[in-house]
Amino acid sequence: MAFINTWRQSGQFRFGVIVLSLLILMGVFHQLLIRLHIGDTDPRQIGAFGILESPSWAHPFGTDPYGRDWLAMNLLGLPSSLLVAGIAGLISTVIGAVVGFVSGYKGGKTDASLRTMTDMLLVIPTLPLILTLGAYARGLSVLELALVLAAFSWPFAARVIRSQVLSLRERPYVELSKISDLKDRQIIFQDILPNMMPYLGIGLATSSVGAAFALVGLTIIGLAPSGVLDLGTLLSLALEWGALSLQQWTLFFAPMTLLILLFLGAAFISQGLEQVYNPRLRGQQ
Amino acid sequence: MTDAKTTPPSTNATPILELRDATTVFGHGADATVANDRVSLVIPESPPSLVSIVGESGSGKTTAARTLLGLQQPTGGQALWRGQDIYKLDGKGRTAFRRDVQAVFQDPYGIFNPFYKVDRVFDIIMKRFGIGSGKADRRELIEEALRAVSLRPHDVLGRYPHQLSGGERQRVMLARAWMIKPRVIIADEAISMLDVAVRAIVMNILLDFREQLGISTIFITHDLSAAHYLGGDMLVMRRGKVVERGEVDQILQRPTHAYTRLLLESIPSPDPDSRWATSADDLARLEQDAGVAAT
Amino acid sequence: MATHTPTEATGSGVIPVSDPARREPVLTIEDLDVHFPANDGSVARVVDRLRLTVNRNEIIGIAGESGSGKTTLVEAILGISRFPNRRLNGRVLFETRTRGQVDLATISARQMRRLRLEEIAYIPQGSMNSLNPVLRVGDQIADGMIDHGVPAGQARGRVPELLERVGLEARVARLFPHELSGGMKQRVIIAIAIAMSPSLIVADEPTTALDVNVQRRILETLARLRDEMQVAIMLVSHDMAVHAQLVDRVGIMYAGQIVETGEVREAVKRPMHPYTAGLMQAIPSIDRPRARMEGIRGATPSPRNWPEGCRFHDRCPRAMPVCRTIPPLLAEPVAGRREGVTGPVDVIAGRQVACHLYPESTPPEARSDGSGRPAATTEAAR
Numbered sequence: 024m025a026f027i028n029t030w031r032q033s034g035q036f037r038f039g040v041i042v043l044s045l046l047i048l049m050g051v052f053h054q055l056l057i058r059l060h061i062g063d064t065d066p067r068q069i070g071a072f073g074i075l076e077s078p079s080w081a082h083p084f085g086t087d088p089y090g091r092d093w094l095a096m097n098l099l100g101l102p103s104s105l106l107v108a109g110i111a112g113l114i115s116t117v118i119g120a121v122v123g124f125v126s127g128y129k130g131g132k133t134d135a136s137l138r139t140m141t142d143m144l145l146v147i148p149t150l151p152l153i154l155t156l157g158a159y160a161r162g163l164s165v166l167e168l169a170l171v172l173a174a175f176s177w178p179f180a181a182r183v184i185r186s187q188v189l190s191l192r193e194r195p196y197v198e199l200s201k202i203s204d205l206k207d208r209q210i211i212f213q214d215i216l217p218n219m220m221p222y223l224g225i226g227l228a229t230s231s232v233g234a235a236f237a238l239v240g241l242t243i244i245g246l247a248p249s250g251v252l253d254l255g256t257l258l259s260l261a262l263e264w265g266a267l268s269l270q271q272w273t274l275f276f277a278p279m280t281l282l283i284l285l286f287l288g289a290a291f292i293s294q295g296l297e298q299v300y301n302p303r304l305r306g307q308q
Numbered sequence: 309m310t311d312a313k314t315t316p317p318s319t320n321a322t323p324i325l326e327l328r329d330a331t332t333v334f335g336h337g338a339d340a341t342v343a344n345d346r347v348s349l350v351i352p353e354s355p356p357s358l359v360s361i362v363g364e365s366g367s368g369k370t371t372a373a374r375t376l377l378g379l380q381q382p383t384g385g386q387a388l389w390r391g392q393d394i395y396k397l398d399g400k401g402r403t404a405f406r407r408d409v410q411a412v413f414q415d416p417y418g419i420f421n422p423f424y425k426v427d428r429v430f431d432i433i434m435k436r437f438g439i440g441s442g443k444a445d446r447r448e449l450i451e452e453a454l455r456a457v458s459l460r461p462h463d464v465l466g467r468y469p470h471q472l473s474g475g476e477r478q479r480v481m482l483a484r485a486w487m488i489k490p491r492v493i494i495a496d497e498a499i500s501m502l503d504v505a506v507r508a509i510v511m512n513i514l515l516d517f518r519e520q521l522g523i524s525t526i527f528i529t530h531d532l533s534a535a536h537y538l539g540g541d542m543l544v545m546r547r548g549k550v551v552e553r554g555e556v557d558q559i560l561q562r563p564t565h566a567y568t569r570l571l572l573e574s575i576p577s578p579d580p581d582s583r584w585a586t587s588a589d590d591l592a593r594l595e596q597d598a599g600v601a602a603t
Numbered sequence: 604m605a606t607h608t609p610t611e612a613t614g615s616g617v618i619p620v621s622d623p624a625r626r627e628p629v630l631t632i633e634d635l636d637v638h639f640p641a642n643d644g645s646v647a648r649v650v651d652r653l654r655l656t657v658n659r660n661e662i663i664g665i666a667g668e669s670g671s672g673k674t675t676l677v678e679a680i681l682g683i684s685r686f687p688n689r690r691l692n693g694r695v696l697f698e699t700r701t702r703g704q705v706d707l708a709t710i711s712a713r714q715m716r717r718l719r720l721e722e723i724a725y726i727p728q729g730s731m732n733s734l735n736p737v738l739r740v741g742d743q744i745a746d747g748m749i750d751h752g753v754p755a756g757q758a759r760g761r762v763p764e765l766l767e768r769v770g771l772e773a774r775v776a777r778l779f780p781h782e783l784s785g786g787m788k789q790r791v792i793i794a795i796a797i798a799m800s801p802s803l804i805v806a807d808e809p810t811t812a813l814d815v816n817v818q819r820r821i822l823e824t825l826a827r828l829r830d831e832m833q834v835a836i837m838l839v840s841h842d843m844a845v846h847a848q849l850v851d852r853v854g855i856m857y858a859g860q861i862v863e864t865g866e867v868r869e870a871v872k873r874p875m876h877p878y879t880a881g882l883m884q885a886i887p888s889i890d891r892p893r894a895r896m897e898g899i900r901g902a903t904p905s906p907r908n909w910p911e912g913c914r915f916h917d918r919c920p921r922a923m924p925v926c927r928t929i930p931p932l933l934a935e936p937v938a939g940r941r942e943g944v945t946g947p948v949d950v951i952a953g954r955q956v957a958c959h960l961y962p963e964s965t966p967p968e969a970r971s972d973g974s975g976r977p978a979a980t981t982e983a984a985r
Binding site: 365474476503507511531532533570573574575581582584588 | 668669812814815823842843844868881882885888896897898900903
């Protein structure tokens with residue numbers, strides 16, 4: 024219901040959902056797409072095609088210095104990026120939501136101790152920590168990596184959600200539910216949670232993109248798990264080869280565009296949600 | 309302080325609702341605000357009474373209402389329902405208390421969860437209070453309740469709250485109360501956000517409830533003239549304290565507290581022939597007596 | 604009631620009424636439309652064919668319920684547009700001090716900015732909470748003047764006098780907004796508004812959030828400013844009692860239009876429009892004996908879908924067939940009609956009403972016979 028509502032009201036949301044759906048479809052069917060594109064050739068096979076070919080119908084993004092089709096490589100890297108973004112985003116939102124809800128609704132000592140915990144995690148300088156972790160644990164899988172990234176991004180979600188719960192808790196309709204003899208549990212699930220959905224959506228979009236970009240950052244400085252091929256790996260390869268000075272700008276352009284689309288999709292979804300559900304912005308549509 | 313009609317006629321009948329020196333302090337130490345300072349109020353078992361609590365913003369009238377509704381535990385004194393402490397009720401007692409004491413709130417917009425259709429308001433209370441049996445019977449009851457507040461069921465049911473006007477929403481709240489048939493309705497500024505044209509309609513419904521169903525009303529308002537229209541008894545509150553109590557008519561004719569007099573002098577009359585008549589000097593003296601800053 | 608001494612003539616209470624003879628128009632609104640087209644093709648006609656005159660040295664009250672369009676009207680006068688898709692039609696003629704008459708509906712944003720404060724001051728709803736919390740009150744009053752070209756020293760020098768004008772001590776200039784009560788903050792806002800001696804002050808619900816005793820003081824201050832500064836004040840309020848106590852003339856708004864105007868005493872005591880009558884009947888008053896009031900049935904219609912004909916007809920106890928089809932015009936009714944006296948025909952000075960009960964409101968082409976009177980309204984003359 025909330026989805027259809029937002030879809031109808033916000034062009035930004037529509038745009039974001041379409042872009043993100045296309046990316047996800049590309050990610051899910053990447054093998055099929057690769058086969059359609061280069062047939063049964065292994066996309067990773069070195070020397071399958073000419074070296075550093077310029078964009079053409081056969082190779083829309085050209086080929087890399089090892090003679091691999093760059094479009095196929097990108098299709099291969101996309102799922103890992105999406106997976107890290109999705110998993111890390113989901114986990115951090117779920118943890119953030121649970122902590123935020125308990126903290127906001129219960130209040131008192133529970134709130135105080137949970138808040139201290141989240142605040143402590145918030146002030147830990149995340150980047151150096153992830154760098155250290157990355158340097159010591161180079162054999163991480165995509166899933167493990169997502170978990171590590173989630174562990175550091177949930178406090179942001181928890182904070183936002185807590186403050187929302189705090190304000191929703193004071194709404195007159197919650198008072199009405201109380202004098203209608205509803206239990207706390209019912210009030211949380213029936214009155215507060217549905218109204219939180221857009222905020223959870225915003226949190227999910229933000230932390231997903233955050234995770235995807237964190238991974239790009241790690242790969243570019245060479246600290247990503249070695250076995251993982253994601254868009255960041257492709258980007259760092261393009262940098263390493265000096266793609267721009269070789270005039271092979273598509274090598275750089277392709278992964279960059281996919282990342283930008285991922286970012287735009289998520290950003291537009293969260294902006295659309297805010298536009299529709301943030302009462303302060305509502306008047307400005 | 310006169311405690312004319314607000315005490316029960318017979319002492320051995322336990323009142324339905326009572327505040328006994330209820331005191332509520334928010335915050336601690338230097339930041340502490342005394343929202344309610346030894347507020348007492350009695351709603352007897354019978355006859356159905358009508359008490360207006362009149363005060364400006366910050367007078368503590370809403371805190372008193374919330375205390376009576378079981379939403380704000382007092383820090384001192386007691387809030388009693390049929391002789392039992394409202395804040396020490398067990399699950400069953402709490403449900404029975406909620407059936408007895410209901411409310412109509414100020415904000416007819418915020419009172420509905422925007423996520424649900426208007427019908428949910430009725431579904432919840434029928435489920436929680438075991439009203440009606442079977443779908444058809446429940447539907448019948450809802451329609452009856454809506455008709456009791458002069459709403460046409462098909463104008464309201466199946467709609468989202470934002471599709472109704474403020475007056476309609478407040479009447480849905482009254483229909484909800486009608487369905488529960490409590491002994492007491494606490495109306496907390498229930499007309500202040502409504503258009504003038506529909507305020508009378510809401511007040512009339514409360515008067516009808518008392519007459520026809522024997523429901524007592526505690527009417528919280530900042531508007532002396534609304535209290536006058538309803539009649540019955542009145543408490544004037546200021547800075548958490550009850551400064552005057554008695555019958556509305558008596559207070560309006562012979563206010564004893566300077567603050568009540570100041571309110572009476574300041575209230576604008578819709579009759580331009582009785583424009584404010586007190587001179588600035590008299591008013592200033594009154595403000596001083598009442599302890600009100602002269603701005 | 605001991606608290607209110609009835610007075611025989613208007614103007615002998617504490618708040619006097621301004622002298623009608625000394626009034627000349629400062630603002631004339633002619634057939635103003637403020638429309639908001641929506642994405643789905645519908646148009647919200649929030650203000651529609653509205654006509655109104657505001658005179659110098661008078662307080663005109665604009666009364667209306669939520670959804671009547673009163674705030675939108677104010678924003679159109681002040682050139683404020685919260686929504687980019689607003690469509691303005693009609694004329695809002697303002698008499699400037701130096702450049703003659705200008706049409707506020709068409710002037711540039713830059714011209715409007717100059718006029719604001721210098722000639723037209725605006726006190727928006729809730730503005731007392733928009734004082735800058737980190738600036739001293741005196742500086743905030745001076746800032747407005749400095750923005751409009753007054754030398755800084757001179758601007759600061761005027762602050763004490765302005766504060767005194769609105770009933771505050773000069774020392775208040777050194778205080779911060781959080782040190783002031785609600786009433787004092789509202790006075791500071793008024794001081795800012797009058798700093799450049801405007802000829803029109805538009806105040807939207809200036810006392811709504813205040814305690815009644817403070818409300819009274821603020822309203823008295825406004826009346827005093829009208830007399831001392833010869834300023835026109837347009838006071839927008841939903842509260843008819845406030846209008847009855849303060850204003851000289853009142854305009855009743857319903858569904859985006861002025862449906863009745865006149866001297867407040869006349870309009871309130873002898874309302875001609877059934878909506879005004881219903882409104883007055885629905886206001887509880889401690890001066891009146893307790894009697895059942897009925898209110899007005901139904902709800903304000905939506906600006907996307909005003910009713911055909913008279914917009915009040917489906918709530919009106921006196922609706923006639925003509926009301927369902929023909930929109931009534933705001934016109935001056937004839938005296939004899941209202942008093943029930945036949946004889947020389949006299950228009951009632953300053954009184955205008957848009958209701959088919961008064962034949963002058965029915966467009967001539969719609970009147971059913973040659974006499975200029977719709978057949979259906981003969982009984983309506985009481």
